[in-house]
Amino acid sequence: MTAPRRATQHRNNIAGRKRAEEWVRQLLEAAPDAMVIVDSKGEIVLINAQAEQLFGYSREELLGQPVELLVPERLRSQHREHRVRYFDAPRLRGMGAVPTLYGLRKDGTELPVEISLGPCEIEGEILVLSAIRDITERKRAEEALQKAHGELELGVEERTAELVRATESLQREIREREQKETELQEARTRLQYLLAVSPAIIYTNKGSGDFASTFVSENLPSIMGYAPREMLDDPKFWATRLHPEDAKRVFGEILPLLERGGGAVEYRFRHRAGHYIWIQDTFRVMRDAAGNRVEIVGSWADITDRKRAEEELQVAKEAAEVANQAKSRFLANMSHELRTPLNAIIGYGEMLLEEAEDLGQPGFIPDLQKIHAAAKHLLALINDILDLSKIEAGKMDLYYETFDVPPMIQDVVATITPLVKKNANALKVHCADELGAMRADLTKVRQTLFNLLSNACKFTEHGTITLEVTRETGDGGGWVTFRVRDSGIGMTPEQMEKLFQEFSQADASTTRKYGGTGLGLAISRKFCRLMGGDITVESTVGQGSTFTVRLPAEGLALKAVPAPRGEVSASRATLPEGAPTVLLIDDDPAMRDLTQRFLGKEGFHVVVAAGGEEGLRLAKALKPAVIALDVLMPGMDGWAVLTALKADPDLADIPVIMLTIVDDKGMGYALGAADYLTKPIDWERLPYTLRKYQQARPQCPVLVVEDDAGLREMMRRTLENGGWAVIEAANGRVALERLIEQRPELILLDLMMPEMDGFQFLEEVRTHEEWRSIPIVVVTAKDLTEEDRRRLSDSVARVLQKGLYSREEMMREVRDLVAARVQGIRGQG
Amino acid sequence: MAKILLVEDSEMNRDMLARRLARRGYEVVIAVDGGQGVTLAQTEAPDLILMDMNLPVLDGLEATRQLRAAPATRSIPIIALTAHAMSGDRENALGAGCDDYDSKPIELERLLGKIEVLLKKEATP
Numbered sequence: 001m002t003a004p005r006r007a008t009q010h011r012n013n014i015a016g017r018k019r020a021e022e023w024v025r026q027l028l029e030a031a032p033d034a035m036v037i038v039d040s041k042g043e044i045v046l047i048n049a050q051a052e053q054l055f056g057y058s059r060e061e062l063l064g065q066p067v068e069l070l071v072p073e074r075l076r077s078q079h080r081e082h083r084v085r086y087f088d089a090p091r092l093r094g095m096g097a098v099p100t101l102y103g104l105r106k107d108g109t110e111l112p113v114e115i116s117l118g119p120c121e122i123e124g125e126i127l128v129l130s131a132i133r134d135i136t137e138r139k140r141a142e143e144a145l146q147k148a149h150g151e152l153e154l155g156v157e158e159r160t161a162e163l164v165r166a167t168e169s170l171q172r173e174i175r176e177r178e179q180k181e182t183e184l185q186e187a188r189t190r191l192q193y194l195l196a197v198s199p200a201i202i203y204t205n206k207g208s209g210d211f212a213s214t215f216v217s218e219n220l221p222s223i224m225g226y227a228p229r230e231m232l233d234d235p236k237f238w239a240t241r242l243h244p245e246d247a248k249r250v251f252g253e254i255l256p257l258l259e260r261g262g263g264a265v266e267y268r269f270r271h272r273a274g275h276y277i278w279i280q281d282t283f284r285v286m287r288d289a290a291g292n293r294v295e296i297v298g299s300w301a302d303i304t305d306r307k308r309a310e311e312e313l314q315v316a317k318e319a320a321e322v323a324n325q326a327k328s329r330f331l332a333n334m335s336h337e338l339r340t341p342l343n344a345i346i347g348y349g350e351m352l353l354e355e356a357e358d359l360g361q362p363g364f365i366p367d368l369q370k371i372h373a374a375a376k377h378l379l380a381l382i383n384d385i386l387d388l389s390k391i392e393a394g395k396m397d398l399y400y401e402t403f404d405v406p407p408m409i410q411d412v413v414a415t416i417t418p419l420v421k422k423n424a425n426a427l428k429v430h431c432a433d434e435l436g437a438m439r440a441d442l443t444k445v446r447q448t449l450f451n452l453l454s455n456a457c458k459f460t461e462h463g464t465i466t467l468e469v470t471r472e473t474g475d476g477g478g479w480v481t482f483r484v485r486d487s488g489i490g491m492t493p494e495q496m497e498k499l500f501q502e503f504s505q506a507d508a509s510t511t512r513k514y515g516g517t518g519l520g521l522a523i524s525r526k527f528c529r530l531m532g533g534d535i536t537v538e539s540t541v542g543q544g545s546t547f548t549v550r551l552p553a554e555g556l557a558l559k560a561v562p563a564p565r566g567e568v569s570a571s572r573a574t575l576p577e578g579a580p581t582v583l584l585i586d587d588d589p590a591m592r593d594l595t596q597r598f599l600g601k602e603g604f605h606v607v608v609a610a611g612g613e614e615g616l617r618l619a620k621a622l623k624p625a626v627i628a629l630d631v632l633m634p635g636m637d638g639w640a641v642l643t644a645l646k647a648d649p650d651l652a653d654i655p656v657i658m659l660t661i662v663d664d665k666g667m668g669y670a671l672g673a674a675d676y677l678t679k680p681i682d683w684e685r686l687p688y689t690l691r692k693y694q695q696a697r698p699q700c701p702v703l704v705v706e707d708d709a710g711l712r713e714m715m716r717r718t719l720e721n722g723g724w725a726v727i728e729a730a731n732g733r734v735a736l737e738r739l740i741e742q743r744p745e746l747i748l749l750d751l752m753m754p755e756m757d758g759f760q761f762l763e764e765v766r767t768h769e770e771w772r773s774i775p776i777v778v779v780t781a782k783d784l785t786e787e788d789r790r791r792l793s794d795s796v797a798r799v800l801q802k803g804l805y806s807r808e809e810m811m812r813e814v815r816d817l818v819a820a821r822v823q824g825i826r827g828q829g
Numbered sequence: 830m831a832k833i834l835l836v837e838d839s840e841m842n843r844d845m846l847a848r849r850l851a852r853r854g855y856e857v858v859i860a861v862d863g864g865q866g867v868t869l870a871q872t873e874a875p876d877l878i879l880m881d882m883n884l885p886v887l888d889g890l891e892a893t894r895q896l897r898a899a900p901a902t903r904s905i906p907i908i909a910l911t912a913h914a915m916s917g918d919r920e921n922a923l924g925a926g927c928d929d930y931d932s933k934p935i936e937l938e939r940l941l942g943k944i945e946v947l948l949k950k951e952a953t954p
Contacts, residue, residue, distance in 0.1 A: 343934035
């Protein structure tokens with residue numbers, strides 16, 4: 001290079017350098033980052049405004065300063081080493097290629113920076129240009145991101161664990177549900193099978209109004225002819241198909257049954273084909289937890305066949321009764337017709353006997369005697385048959401009279417003496433002293449004794465016949481006992497069994513050998529029973545027999561005139577207060593009279609009615625404890641009366657005892673009779689039977705307040721077995737509701753109960769004047785404190801400790817309290 | 830001897846009883862129906878009447894009532910005779926005014942006893 005050229009070049013160089021510097025400066029200022037240019041000694045030669053701003057120094061403060069001024073102290077030596085090494089081999093390093101560095105501001109704070117480096121040669125001098133970028137924000141964002149990421153991971157883990165737990169629980173639930181569903185399915189299948197095999201239709205309905213159906217089993221068509229849809233679509237299906245004659249009765253019967261929780265009714269129902277079938281409708285009321293009626297679940301069984309059989313039975317029975325009465329009438333008439341010619345035979349026979357004696361013709365006498373004896377025997381037979389048919393027709397009257405016993409015995413003995421002598425027997429008579437008078441039907445007593453004595457004479461030869469008469473005193477006049485003992489042929493137990501049956505002697509050969517009608521003993525026993533007594537027998541084959549007649553000494557007839565119809569017996573005044581009322585419905589005046597007197601003596605108020613209509617009227621008016629009802633009556637017969645009684649809700653609960661010669665217990669029970677006694681009435685059984693039902697029917701129920709359903713059920717059963725009606729309540733609140741509906745005779749009260757306990761209940765009861773007199777028995781398992789006892793003592797009749805009292809004790813307690821209460825009420829009234 | 834009016838429609842019974850009573854020494858007057866019985870009771874003035882209950886024209890109950898209603902015959906003892914032994918016969922007869930009652934077939938001794946009792950009562954009022 002030449003000098004001028006060099007000079008020019010130098011000038012040019014200087015100018016060029018200045019231009020280049022100016023150019024670099026402008027470039028630096030335009031860059032977005034802080035720019036610092038450092039020379040090889042590490043001194044800052046150039047910075048831009050961004051660098052001033054970033055580090056807080058002015059340009060003047062930094063120019064010529066070592067670049068390490070901008071590096072935190074802890075990193076300065078390291079930085080110096082890197083810088084020196086970089087100048088050995090400068091090369092371009094882009095942003096991010098250098099790990100994160102930190103800068104130091106003038107105020108001493110550090111900042112994270114990213115740096116890019118690049119060498120540049122200016123006039124042979126190597127300079128390093130560094131671009132510095134503040135990455136505080138980026139760092140912070142990165143850290144936040146990092147942190148967020150960490151948190152997210154944690155969350156995911158937790159969520160995953162939760163998910164696992166949830167899944168397990170879900171699976172468990174699914175398994176359980178599957179198990180339940182299987183069970184449900186089995187139950188459903190079982191139910192379907194049950195419905196399918198049931199001969200009855202199963203249904204549910206709404207339980208009120210027209211009893212619209214909500215479900216019905218598939219066998220509906222097979223029994224009633226209707227498709228289930230027809231029934232379910234028509235809310236009035238059931239109500240409109242009831243037989244019009246049954247509808248009123250059925251609704252009348254159903255409503256109280258619904259209150260009681262269920263029951264059964266029978267009615268006619270129209271089949272789809274138009275005819276009626278008999279249905280037995282058995283149902284239960286389903287209630288929700290609050291005790292509200294939800295629906296009725298029930299069954300319909302076709303009982304048409306049974307009803308038809310019953311009707312046929314009824315018709316057959318009526319026909320049999322009519323036939324039986326016709327038979328009795330025929331026998332009575334026939335006997336009369338037979339007696340008229342017999343009358344002549346006997347009469348003319350006796351006359352011929354007398355005339356044969358008078359005219360001195362003794363040769364005719366034995367033959368005439370035979371004719372006379374045969375005619376007398378025939379007459380005896382006819383009389384027996386007549387007696388028996390009268391007894392069977394209920395037309396045998398008793399003529400009570402008071403007579404002295406010893407003359408009657410003498411009379412009988414005088415009559416029997418020829419028969420005693422016939423078989424060479426001896427008759428011994430033992431009459432107790434002071435036999436006195438008795439009241440009975442004299443003719444029938446004589447006929448009975450004569451019958452027994454003549455039997456003894458017939459079946460004894462060369463033996464002894466003893467007649468023993470004794471008297472026992474006792475309530476109501478005592479008894480007179482006649483004992484006829486013979487030393488004759490005796491009887492086997494089998495023979496004795498048939499002894500008192502009509503037309504039945506010990507055996508057929510007996511009839512041939514000994515004669516007789518075979519009716520005597522049957523008639524005698526019936527006579528004795530009509531008079532309130534009986535005949536019994538003891539016998540040993542070959543050793544003889546003993547017949548014992550026992551008759552009430554004062555008869556059943558204390559007064560000769562029967563009480564007027566429908567009026568309370570005259571003996572009422574002498575009866576204790578609270579004597580139960582018995583209504584007797586019988587068309588036979590003798591039976592009415594007899595029963596009234598007899599039961600009066602047994603401590604009953606007896607009210608009599610001569611016919612069905614009158615009986616129903618009296619039953620309504622008097623609400624007797626028991627009704628005794630004859631079957632064979634003119635007009636409205638006993639079956640009709642029984643049916644009417646059972647159809648009347650007010651009277652249906654009164655026990656009815658059938659008294660009849662018609663032995664048809666099945667009919668009686670089918671129609672709702674409580675018991676059945678066959679005429680002639682067994683007088684010892686009658687008062688027993690009446691008392692059984694009279695005691696079995698308290699007028700008012702017992703309210704059982706107990707929250708334990710099992711215990712309540714047990715108490716209800718025990719009480720019902722004892723003949724009490726029972727109302728149940730699960731707590732005090734329910735009990736108060738029941739009290740409003742119906743006043744019980746007695747309350748059995750538990751103390752510890754939910755909702756309203758026994759103490760609260762007692763307080764409520766105490767605030768009602770009309771409830772205060774109801775006896776309350778507390779039945780509790782609670783150990784009562786003194787305080788408890790004090791609270792109870794005001795209003796509680798008795799405290800029974802659960803587990804410490806037996807059922808019998810409970811029953812006795814209930815009975816005593818109610819009896820005392822009933823007496824109290826009657827006493828006031 | 831006592832005079833007995835026998836009111837009986839059955840010829841056989843009438844004949845038999847009349848003859849047997851006559852043999853016992855009673856004077857027997859016969860009537861064959863209730864109407865005749867009432868008439869003869871007034872004209873014959875018997876000591877006692879045996880009255881069948883089942884009679885034509887006027888039955889025994891009605892005849893008895895008429896006899897009891899008339900002053901002339903009011904006190905004549907009457908024994909009712911009936912073939913029916915059913916309930917109510919005795920009450921009906923006694924209710925109509927009969928003094929006693931006997932059922933057929935007649936047992937002569939029993940009937941005679943009843944006759945004698947009533948005649949004696951009549952003789953010693």
